[in-house]
Amino acid sequence: MHVFTNHRLKLLNTVLIMSVTLYVISILLIRYQSIQYMWAFTDKGFAHEIPPETLKAPVQINSQATCSSGNLKVLTYNVEYGSQLIEDMAARFNHKSTGGALPWSVRAPEIRERITEYSPDLIGFQETHTDNDISTIISNENYNLVTYHMGGFQYGDAALAFNKHKFDLIDKGQIWLSTKPNLPMSFGFRTLSVFRYVNWAILKEKSTNFSFMFVNTHFDNSGVNKDPSALLFNERIVALAKDIPMVVTGDFNTTAQDKRYRHLVGDDNNMPYLQNTFDLINHETVDIQSHPNSLSDHIFTGGPCKAHADNWFIDHRPLKNGQRMSDHLPILAKIHFAA
Secondary structure, rough: OHHHHHHHHHHHHHHHHHHHHHHHHHHHHHHOOOHHHHHHHHHOOOOOOOOOHHHHHHHHHHOOOOOOOOOOEEEEEEEEOOOOOHHHHHHHHOOEEOOOOOOHHHHHHHHHHHHHHHHOEEEEEEEOOOOHHHHOOOOOOOOOEEEEOOOOOOEEEEEEEEOOOOOEEEEEEEEEEEOOOOOOOOOOOOOOOOEEEEEEEEEEEEEOOEEEEEEEOOOOOOHHHHHHHHHHHHHOOOOHHHHOOOEEEOOOOOOOOOHHHHHHOOOOOOOOOOHHHHHHHHOOOOOHHHHHHOOEEEEEOOOOOOEEEEEEEEOOOOOOOOOEEEEOOOOEEEEEEEH
């Protein structure tokens, strides 16, 4: 009996030591993002850098003679938990509650109707999940989708879509809003923060050969992450607007009154690189809730070709049952570029 007890104690000690060791290793792997590095080395590699030659091409194409686009209808929309997985998890573990939002399967058909009504050329989504989730609200026959994929894993928090009949895709990639912007799925600036990224695509309008950069993003809602995200966005994206026409959509969790907003529009001798499309329209009257001073979602334009806005509006309509379609409202702008 005594021998058996000693053997059992040794076994328990061994199990305890192994458990603690595995726990420590797991913490270290997570803390130093080793899993992300392993993914990067074994899958598609690090984030795709924007090639200098890609940026130069539109500048050469968009001369005074060709620095004009057709009309571009742009939509930015945070759909709030646009994920069947979240709905399934809520049904299993949280009495079907996904916060204040109705389940995705309930809202998606009406969101699709609304987007079909808008018929946008460029769409920046936030809080979407997989390609399949997004296909429930836009037509695969009309739109090409750009999201982050790593093998079979899909992360569409800052998905962008463009009218495939109107544009050709020249290049695409992501920049991660973190201290390691080239490391896919890297945590935000605060350890273990939610993964956030900037999604970009270089597009060429088929009818005019007008080339431009379309960018979409979703900033974290924590100030610890928002401020450095704005600085990184300024450095990696806004600075490019000096050389290439640009359309930018996103939920920046930043109003036009916030100090960090200056980093979003850029500042070079008090001349912004990006302009809010709201400011390109003459507004005789505007609801305070529809002003960028009260909004965290924005549509910007920028670049060497002058942008004009023919329309800008927010859709305040709820679902047909009177409940909210999302905790954000869709914003649309009709713009064009001219020499």
